[in-house]
Amino acid sequence: MLDSKIPQGPLKDKWTTFKFSARLVSPANKRKYKILVVGTGLAGASAAASLAELGYQVESFCFQDSPRRAHSIAAQGGINAAKNYPNDGDSIKRLFYDTIKGGDFRSREANVYRLAEVSNCIIDQCVAQGVPFAREYSGYLDNRSFGGAQVSRTFYARGQTGQQLLLGAYQALMKEAAKGSVILHPRMEMLDLVIIDGVARGIVVRNLISGQIESYSGDAVVLATGGYGNVFYLSTNAKGSNATAIWRAHKKGAFFANPCFTQIHPTCICVHGDYQSKLTLMSESLRNDGRVWVPKNSGDKRPGHKIPENERDYFLERKYPAFGNLVPRDIASRSTKELCDAGRGVGSSGQAVYLDLTDAIKRLGIDTIKERYGNLFDMYEKIMNQNPYQTPMMIYPAVHYTMGGLWVDYNLMSNLSGLFVIGEANFSDHGANRLGASALMQGLADGYFVLPYTMGDYLAKNKPVDTNIKDHAEFKKCEADIKNYTHKLLSIKGKRTVDDFHRQLGQLLWDKCGMARSESGLNEALNKIPEIRQEFWKNVNVLGSGEEFNQALERAGRVADFLEFAELLVADALHRQESCGGHFRQEYQTPEGEALRRDDLFTYVAAWQFNGVGQNPTLHKEELKFEEVHLAQRSYK
Amino acid sequence: MANKINLILKVWRQKNQESQGRFETYKALDIDTDMSFLEMLDVVNESLTKSGVDPIAFDHDCREGICGTCGAVINGQAHGPLKGTTLCQLHMRHFKDGQTLVIEPFRAKTFPIIKDLCVDRSAFDRIIQAGGFISVKTGQAPDAHAVPVPKDKVDWAMDAAACIGCGACVAACPNASAMLFVAAKASHLNVLPQGVPEKKSRTLNMVKQMDQEGFGNCSNEYECEAACPKEISVAHIARLNKDHRQAS
Numbered sequence: 001m002l003d004s005k006i007p008q009g010p011l012k013d014k015w016t017t018f019k020f021s022a023r024l025v026s027p028a029n030k031r032k033y034k035i036l037v038v039g040t041g042l043a044g045a046s047a048a049a050s051l052a053e054l055g056y057q058v059e060s061f062c063f064q065d066s067p068r069r070a071h072s073i074a075a076q077g078g079i080n081a082a083k084n085y086p087n088d089g090d091s092i093k094r095l096f097y098d099t100i101k102g103g104d105f106r107s108r109e110a111n112v113y114r115l116a117e118v119s120n121c122i123i124d125q126c127v128a129q130g131v132p133f134a135r136e137y138s139g140y141l142d143n144r145s146f147g148g149a150q151v152s153r154t155f156y157a158r159g160q161t162g163q164q165l166l167l168g169a170y171q172a173l174m175k176e177a178a179k180g181s182v183i184l185h186p187r188m189e190m191l192d193l194v195i196i197d198g199v200a201r202g203i204v205v206r207n208l209i210s211g212q213i214e215s216y217s218g219d220a221v222v223l224a225t226g227g228y229g230n231v232f233y234l235s236t237n238a239k240g241s242n243a244t245a246i247w248r249a250h251k252k253g254a255f256f257a258n259p260c261f262t263q264i265h266p267t268c269i270c271v272h273g274d275y276q277s278k279l280t281l282m283s284e285s286l287r288n289d290g291r292v293w294v295p296k297n298s299g300d301k302r303p304g305h306k307i308p309e310n311e312r313d314y315f316l317e318r319k320y321p322a323f324g325n326l327v328p329r330d331i332a333s334r335s336t337k338e339l340c341d342a343g344r345g346v347g348s349s350g351q352a353v354y355l356d357l358t359d360a361i362k363r364l365g366i367d368t369i370k371e372r373y374g375n376l377f378d379m380y381e382k383i384m385n386q387n388p389y390q391t392p393m394m395i396y397p398a399v400h401y402t403m404g405g406l407w408v409d410y411n412l413m414s415n416l417s418g419l420f421v422i423g424e425a426n427f428s429d430h431g432a433n434r435l436g437a438s439a440l441m442q443g444l445a446d447g448y449f450v451l452p453y454t455m456g457d458y459l460a461k462n463k464p465v466d467t468n469i470k471d472h473a474e475f476k477k478c479e480a481d482i483k484n485y486t487h488k489l490l491s492i493k494g495k496r497t498v499d500d501f502h503r504q505l506g507q508l509l510w511d512k513c514g515m516a517r518s519e520s521g522l523n524e525a526l527n528k529i530p531e532i533r534q535e536f537w538k539n540v541n542v543l544g545s546g547e548e549f550n551q552a553l554e555r556a557g558r559v560a561d562f563l564e565f566a567e568l569l570v571a572d573a574l575h576r577q578e579s580c581g582g583h584f585r586q587e588y589q590t591p592e593g594e595a596l597r598r599d600d601l602f603t604y605v606a607a608w609q610f611n612g613v614g615q616n617p618t619l620h621k622e623e624l625k626f627e628e629v630h631l632a633q634r635s636y637k
Numbered sequence: 638m639a640n641k642i643n644l645i646l647k648v649w650r651q652k653n654q655e656s657q658g659r660f661e662t663y664k665a666l667d668i669d670t671d672m673s674f675l676e677m678l679d680v681v682n683e684s685l686t687k688s689g690v691d692p693i694a695f696d697h698d699c700r701e702g703i704c705g706t707c708g709a710v711i712n713g714q715a716h717g718p719l720k721g722t723t724l725c726q727l728h729m730r731h732f733k734d735g736q737t738l739v740i741e742p743f744r745a746k747t748f749p750i751i752k753d754l755c756v757d758r759s760a761f762d763r764i765i766q767a768g769g770f771i772s773v774k775t776g777q778a779p780d781a782h783a784v785p786v787p788k789d790k791v792d793w794a795m796d797a798a799a800c801i802g803c804g805a806c807v808a809a810c811p812n813a814s815a816m817l818f819v820a821a822k823a824s825h826l827n828v829l830p831q832g833v834p835e836k837k838s839r840t841l842n843m844v845k846q847m848d849q850e851g852f853g854n855c856s857n858e859y860e861c862e863a864a865c866p867k868e869i870s871v872a873h874i875a876r877l878n879k880d881h882r883q884a885s
Contacts, residue, residue, distance in 0.1 A: 046775075049775070050774075050775040053774045053775055064698060064704075064706065065696060065706065065757070065758060065759070066758065066759070066761065066762050066802070067762075068705070068762075068802060069698055069699075069704045069705060069706050071698070071699060071704070073699065073703055073704050074699045074701055074703050074704065083781070085782065121776075121778070123781045124778040124779065124780055124781045125773070125775060125776075125778045126781075127778065127781040127784075127831070128771065128773040128777065128778035128779070128831055129770075129771050129773055129778075129831070130771045130794070130825065130826045130829050130831050130832050132791045132794040132795040132798050132825070132829070133781075133791070134791070135785075135786060135787075135788050135791045136788065137788050138785065139785030139786050139787050139788065140782055140785055141781060141782065157795060157798075158795060158799075160703065160799065162703075163703055163798075163799075163801075164795075164798055167798065170765075171765060171769060171770035171771070172770060172773075172775075174762065174765045174766045174769065174770055175766075175770040175772055177762075177766050178766040178767065184762070186759065186762075209751055238698040238699040238700070238704060239697060239698055239699075239700060240698045272671055273669055273671055273672070275669060275672055275676050275679070275680055276676070277673075277675065277676050277679055277700060278700045278701075280700075280701050281701075378721075379701065379702065379726070382702075382722065382726045382727075382728065383673075383726070383728070385671075385728070385730060448775045449775070449776075452775065495687075497683050497686050497687065499679070499683065500683075541686060541687070543686060543689065543690075543691050543692070544691055548652075548653065548752075549653065549694060549751055549752040549755065551692070551694055552686065552692060
């Protein structure tokens with residue numbers, strides 16, 4: 001049923017084959033096509049800039065006040081590439097293999113191979129844009145290692161790699177905006193996708209300053225709107241990060257794939273109060289030099305630095321000697337949870353473990369550590385009011401990234417013609433678990449080096465759309481629907497705030513559909529979510545009007561969508577009766593407590609079709625065929 | 638353990654760009670000192686909403702000091718009293734029980750107020766469009782190791798590139814000058830070998846755009862450096878002045 005459109009031929013030739021067989025749009029015809037790109041993170045900004053450079057008309061939308069603020073900016077640790085500059089045995093094939101294995105064999109081989117293949121071009125492109133990657137005294141680029149890899153292939157710019165890469169993409173976008181080849185629409189939020197005769201023809205947006213509902217039409221729509229981690233309320237995502245664009249596209253027919261694949265990042269600053277609005281990540285790069293431990297004796301209340309060496313349990317090194325502190329994120333998170341559940345955690349809540357850089361400070365000196373991680377240490381100190389150079393940091397896992405997303409084929413097009421989905425918003429490359437420093441790689445690969453080719457192939461098959469299409473009844477209907485929806489939200493005038501509902505939903509999902517999931521817990525959540533949703537529509541209080549700058553209204557719309565999406569997330573988790581990557585079902589584990597995959601039953605992508613709010617979605621399967629790698633139980637021991 | 642404090646807030650309320658603004662007084666009670674400043678505003682907004690008062694509009698997003706979205710002037714200081722800190726990373730433990738906090742938007746003619754504490758900083762985007770980039774197209778790049786870049790130059794570039802574009806430098810400057818922002822952006826690219834071919838046009842065009850937007854002149858007050866949450870040095874302004882002299 002689902003055609004992933006993977007090119008024929010050997011894995012290593014597929015992308016080359018595609019590029020040769022792709023149809024082209026001549027330079028004179030490119031300017032007749034208009035592409036709407038929603039989102040300006042790494043994927044969206046790089047796509048918009050690259051498509052504009054090719055000569056297409058591009059319009060770029062973001063809800064932030066400037067394209068430069070998208071949440072890619074907060075990525076800390078780095079970006080992977082198979083350059084093999086350190087001469088330590090890396091190759092395209094090894095990056096491909098590590099990514100497939102890291103994703104617990106639930107991603108599409110052809111996509112992942114292409115990702116590894118274009119990874120090197122990304123580094124070249126970013127250096128040429130002026131991204132100040134860390135360098136050695138020789139003037140050549142420095143690398144560090146990340147979880148799930150035994151080579152050093154991560155390029156970085158202090159602890160602010162995402163910021164620097166995003167500024168590079170943003171500057172490329174600004175260069176095109178200056179020429180008029182991209183029209184920028186900041187402070188605009190996409191609220192609907194317009195489908196005419198089965199083809200994506202435009203979007204309906206709300207101008208967040210005036211409140212005006214406006215339509216934009218084009219030949220293709222690209223969603224680069226990020227992940228859905230904020231469905232959990234507390235996450236490392238930005239407060240504004242939301243699933244509205246992808247969810248509303250799903251409601252218009254786009255399939256949603258593997259929503260239960262959510263990543264819980266092991267090293268975040270632990271929670272400290274019910275007012276807490278978000279969680280802060282401490283980069284995985286710290287696990288290069290940091291050691292994770294808990295006291296051997298539960299209930300040891302001495303401060304970390306007072307506990308002697310022989311009374312510490314370096315549990316990741318003990319359990320996984322080959323990878324040690326650099327095991328993939330899902331494994332590190334689960335180990336942490338296990339120990340804390342067993343009463344071995346530290347801090348006032350007992351929901352934390354130590355991340356300790358004392359040995360590294362002794363070995364490398366405080367200046368080197370400051371240079372590598374100074375901004376992270378400063379951030380920790382500001383939040384926790386403790387000096388991490390003197391006492392070990394207290395960390396706990398937190399929702400960080402979502403591998404699931406809208407289903408796309410090899411061309412990054414959804415099942416809806418003309419709707420492309422890139423970056424974290426799609427499901428494609430990370431399977432059931434993403435490796436560190438691979439999100440930046442995928443976002444930029446999609447935007448700079450994949451979409452510009454696949455978009456051309458699509459447009460070449462279609463004549464440019466008439467600009468009068470905006471007069472089509474479907475545009476009018478979508479606008480009217482959105483106005484009614486807004487009016488409905490504003491007219492409830494109940495007793496509870498939007499955040500209050502969001503917190504309640506988040507807590508439920510974290511408890512029942514977080515790091516460990518069980519059939520009974522998931523069923524409980526499935527019963528509870530519709531109740532919360534119904535109460536929301538009866539009792540939420542959104543003040544003000546729709547015809548003004550209204551932040552509560554913006555949040556209300558996003559939370560209303562999370563309340564619908566959560567049900568799909570839980571249903572998918574319930575349906576996948578196996579454990580893999582970030583999806584851990586307590587019923588399916590090995591005797592050692594590791595994730596137990598069931599390859600005979602679940603080696604497929606679950607792509608869900610929307611059938612109405614509260615209705616059971618229809619499952620479409622894309623079988624995953626592994627030709628190059630051998631399916632194996634992951635071992636990091 | 639966390640302490641609780643009570644505060645009096647005098648907050649700038651302004652419905653939209655056209656309307657007249659004014660200070661309103663609110664009480665912030667039982668504020669946990671481990672809260673961030675924005676979490677404190679969340680708590681105040683929750684109680685305002687419950688009592689039917691339009692919540693205070695303020696821009697924010699990442700809440701980890703990197704996106705540059707948040708910012709307000711607290712008792713006369715952009716991003717509040719703590720050095721090298723954005724508003725979202727400022728915690729309530731730095732305030733005293735019973736204290737009065739005057740909270741205003743970043744004020745400058747070039748940053749029109751949208752609502753309450755939210756301002757329009759699109760002038761910064763237009764300055765970048767004037768030249769704050771390297772004109773390399775996707776696919777044109779040579780191998781990343783084709784041109785070695787001395788470490789001291791990259792470190793200088795990175796110091797400048799750490800700018801988050803929040804606009805505190807403009808809000809802090811008595812002339813509402815954008816020199817620190819423009820200098821950081823130009824300095825990042827001008828020092829790298831990849832940025833040298835466009836150094837002259839970049840410098841002239843960015844400064845020209847800055848003037849056209851209506852930002853004030855730099856008179857070496859150094860208030861910008863003091864307010865900068867990323868502690869970007871005014872040495873970058875000196876470098877911009879040098880580059881500009883050489884270019885013009």
